[in-house]
Amino acid sequence: MSSRLRVIYRQLVGSSRQALVFVLCVSLSLTTLTAFSGFARSVRQSLLADARTLHAADIILGSGSPFNPHLQGAVAREAAAGRIESTRIHTFFSVVRTVDADASLLARLKVVEPAYPFYGEVVLLSGRTLAGVLTQGSIVVEQLLLDRLGLAVGDLLQVGFTTLRIVDVVTAEPDRPVNMFAFGPRVFVSHQDLDALGLIEKGSRIRYRLLIKVTDPQELAPLAAHFKTFADPERERVDTYRTARSGVRRFLDNFIFFLKLVGIFILVLAGMGIQSTLGALLREKRQTIAVMKTLGATSRYVQRYFMKLTALMGGIGILLGVAVGLGLQWLLYRLLADFLPPSLHFQWAPSGVLEGIAVGVVVLILFTLLPLHQLRYLRPVMIFRRDQPVHQKRWPAWLSAAALLLFFFGLTAWHMADAEVGLYLVAGVGGVILISASFSQLSLWVLKRLTVRRLAVRQAVRGLFRPGNATRPVMITLTTSLAVIFAIFLIEANLDATFVRSFPADAPNLFFVDIQPDQRDGFARLVDQAVTFYPVIRARVTAVNDEAIDRERQQRTRGDSLARTMNLTYRETLLDTERLISGERLYRSDWQEPQVSVLDEVLEMHPMKVGDRLRFRIQGVPLTARISSIRTRVGENLSPFFYFVFPTDVLGNAPQTVFTALRVPPDAVADLQTRLVTAYPNVSVIDLSTTLRVLARLMQRLSNILRSFTALSIVAGVLILTSAIWATRAQRMTEAVYYKVLGARRRFVLQVFTMENLLIAAMSGILALLMAHLCAGVVCHLVFDIRYQAFALASGGLVLGNALLVVTTGLLASWAILKKKPVTYLREQTDG
């Protein structure tokens, strides 16, 4: 080792704690991004590819009735111009029978044209293609149907008013989304047999779909928008494979968004840690720097000297960060292996390593430039007066702040592939920093003018204004980073509450729709368990307080809309899972007119309150009801819920069906379905067993990952906190020694330091929590589109935990001094 290196090494050892925190901050800054920038990219790509396959098309038009002629015309024109290909699909539920009518079964019919599917593949047992076998008079069915009806390939099946021959067995179908709400075995029918089925005339519930493949992918969005102008917004949907979002897709999108957000924030937090640790380290070296300058070293020399030191520490940090990041990435793939397509697996991509190193270097440069630049303002007189205020110019700080915001914006925009989101985030963070700064300024101003009687407290307050004590920057750093961490914590808790806890192990897995009111008793006997029946009356909301519902506007909202057909029910009591938030009882006894209790989620679609009048249309019949109460659901779960609940005497006689949900052991499901179909062929069963199991497991894993990354950001916070508190250590040491020299007991010194740190922790913690709630609420509402819960208890815990941490760190940082005899320290101090 050369002499220079040895000296640098000794400088590091002399400030080993700062150096360690610095190295950790650098490595943390790139760990998370390295870990999932590659991961997120490949998952997103596979998701998008999957999404197209999931819908078998680029654009999907859907309706419950035939498409209006304008829309059909628009599609025909584009097809004629060669810009798209389209294919029609009709799906029904219908009972199919063996020819001898011995056995029957509710099946999901899908009538397709040869062009189906545009993406993905219908896999047949024989290995042939669907278009090849599905000719007029033939059908392809699921194995389940053969098993239930005791049939084989080659047999005939009665479908609607015609008899068709089973020619093959289908094993996979692209646009059958994760089994969600898929019930009854699938039957593929050729479009040539559509009329022969005679089901359309019969008025069966039918779903019309038009799948569209776009010739030029660039045209996707414009074409979708074009079709939308022809669609009747009340009944016709226009989706692209990108916009159509299943629940799982939505969660995965949110999941990746959140991970990236956390990654970027961890990077910024770590960056702040880098800056403040280096600042503290250089403050510790001020004496050395002043001596160097006295001996004739130029600012450039000093800067270069400490740049080398920074580069050495940074280099170690970057290597460590990339290594840990790759390890984390490997772990991510391992943890999610079951849920990812097999083609996705961990790879040592040199580009990923290079990206990590590049990010690390940029972060290192950006966040160390200011403290290194400020070295030039250190004057040699500081040899005589250690606490001499340093007169630094303001523009480098502003410039550095601007560069950081720009970098942050670029990073966000790049990783989120969305400049707008980047802009919002930068504005948000900028706002948080500004508020932190003004609040710190204000509270310090107030504290300085406060007169305190108790000596320990007074000394603690004085301590905040110690010369050279960077209380204000420390508070800004602390408040900002706490706000970010608290916000991450709150967002994670909300995602968890909304998505993960809604899949408990005992959630109902079978849903029964369209039970006739007179079948209730028989049904209950058949399923042989306690059943809660929910009467369902289908209706539309037409007006609130005589103001007609704006269907256009309702449908543009991201959440649920008042424009769709609603399921009403009637009962006299609140459910266990409900609570009133407005109104004293479910219904008012003093009102004569019809009443309705509304779930609070409806208020998000349209403002309304107790006493307002809602107009409904139930199968053509109008009904006006006054809102008697507002309910909310306690905890999210899969149990059935109704937006509108009426007293029995209002709706008891309306045309209705009955709905119920049951928990049935998975191995009993098939048997129950068979018995049910025989007894009540009109009842539809929705089997969510597999879906639920898979989802619950997926959610659990994802939530664990979210939690780990949240924990990482907390680690980042602890690092910053440590570095920030440590930054004030040198001054504190002197003070502690003087207290002791002057005869103060250790207890007094402890009190002063604890009070001082407590002041900082309380001020920054409370403000940070307020800002965090604001930010998390906005993110949950605007980005994730989920309901926001405040988690009051956990919030208090955050502030308390922070206070505890700050105080402990502060005490640890001062512990060494307390243990030493003052003489030892006084002797050491003249060391330099």
Next chain:
Amino acid sequence: MTLLRAQDLTKTYTVDHQIIKVLDGVSLTVATGEFVVITGSSGSGKTTLLTLLSGLDHPTAGEIWIDGREISSASEDALAPLRNRTIGFVFQSFHLVPAMTALENIMFPAELLKRRDAEERARALLATVGLSARADNLPSQLSGGEKQRVALCRAMINQPKLLFADEPTGNLDSKNGQLVLDQLLAMKAAHAVTLVLVTHNPEIAAAADRVVTLSDGRLRHQAAD
């Protein structure tokens, strides 16, 4: 020949909007080879004057020439070579760089100049103060007197024309103080260096060519006997 000349130096500090005038029109001329002692009561501004004369701080008003150059408003970086080559410094509390060994501390100014013989010179200087054996010790492993002798070597390594010393024996007992003083005077004689020294110590003052006294921000000149 004049090596150092200060003209009407004023230095004020502003504390809580109150202006404190520490130096008020101080003028001083030091000839090459001279040994000038500055005395004065505590708080009279001796250290302040020294920092101005050596260019470590800028005066509020007034001019300072060192070796024919006006330095009162020179930039930090313009002063660096002057501090490195023309001026040497010895402080009351030593101010060795804690991360450097005795030898490295001494070599440092020469290394800034990229002198090939830095180590050779440093070892030679260490030998003259009798500390060859402690070359590889860190400052924390040296006694106060030893530290000050190392600091003296460091000040001398680039053979400055002008040596400033602020209470160089203030932190030492009389025996060690005497040793440091002897070696300081020996160096001065050997290298014909001009010495400006701040002290309360009448014994040191007695050895000076000239003693000036600061009081009330002004300088009283008196000839040494």
